[in-house]
Amino acid sequence: MPSIxxxxxxxYLAAGDGISLPVFLSSxxxxxxxLAHVDTGATHCLFERRHAExxxxxxxxxxxxxxxxxxxxxxxxxxxxxxxxxxxxxxSVVYFFADERINKNLLGRLGWLDRIRIGVIxxxxxxxxxxYD
Amino acid sequence: MPEQEWLRAHGQEYSGQWVALDGVNLLSHGPDARRVRxxxxxxxxQTPLMVHIxxxxxxxxxxxx
Numbered sequence: 483m484p485s486i487x488x489x490x491x492x493x494y495l496a497a498g499d500g501i502s503l504p505v506f507l508s509s510x511x512x513x514x515x516x517l518a519h520v521d522t523g524a525t526h527c528l529f530e531r532r533h534a535e536x537x538x539x540x541x542x543x544x545x546x547x548x549x550x551x552x553x554x555x556x557x558x559x560x561x562x563x564x565x566x567x568x569x570x571x572x573x574s575v576v577y578f579f580a581d582e583r584i585n586k587n588l589l590g591r592l593g594w595l596d597r598i599r600i601g602v603i604x605x606x607x608x609x610x611x612x613x614y615d
Numbered sequence: 616m617p618e619q620e621w622l623r624a625h626g627q628e629y630s631g632q633w634v635a636l637d638g639v640n641l642l643s644h645g646p647d648a649r650r651v652r653x654x655x656x657x658x659x660x661q662t663p664l665m666v667h668i669x670x671x672x673x674x675x676x677x678x679x680x
Contacts, residue, residue: 492616493616494616494619502619504616504664506662514652514662514665515662515664515665516664516665516666517618517619517622530667532649532665532667533648533665535648535649536648536649536652536665585669
């Protein structure tokens with residue numbers, strides 16, 4: 483019988499809407515805390531533009547990329563940041579929406595899911611995490 | 616997570632605004648994220664949870680984007 487070990491648990495029942503967890507992003511001296519949703523359908527991690535600005539990042543100076551969404555194309559810019567979830571840290575390129583009206587924060591595959599092991603028991607609202615090793 | 620419980624109970628009162636939270640304590644709120652963050656810092660919380668409440672926070676999400 484296969485088994486996976488996890489080192490962290492998080493209850494997301496209180497969120498009421500999807501699987502969300504607290505995320506710290508750091509760039510230079512600035513560190514911010516936000517809530518993001520786990521999105522296994524997202525290729526990359528995507529965050530609101532304002533969070534980049536709170537870290538004093540010049541959003542448009544990042545790596546430009548267009549993303550396909552349910553309602554059309556959106557533009558975003560990639561920046562190298564330190565991302566921390568439930569005490570697990572790594573450096574990743576994450577993307578910030580160009581459009582300040584998009585208020586979504588998503589933990590996607592590249593830069594997050596590909597760095598961890600994850601388990602979900604949705605009935606109990608429990609998320610299990612461990613670093614990939 | 617206490618912040619998520621606060622958001623579920625009170626989020627709709629601040630629709631369209633940024634809120635800065637420390638546990639169940641609302642430190643600051645308003646339309647300008649930097650001003651909200653800076654006001655929270657002035658109260659001694661260096662890294663508050665920053666959340667932009669949607670205009671219609673009670674709508675379920677069909678897609679994340």
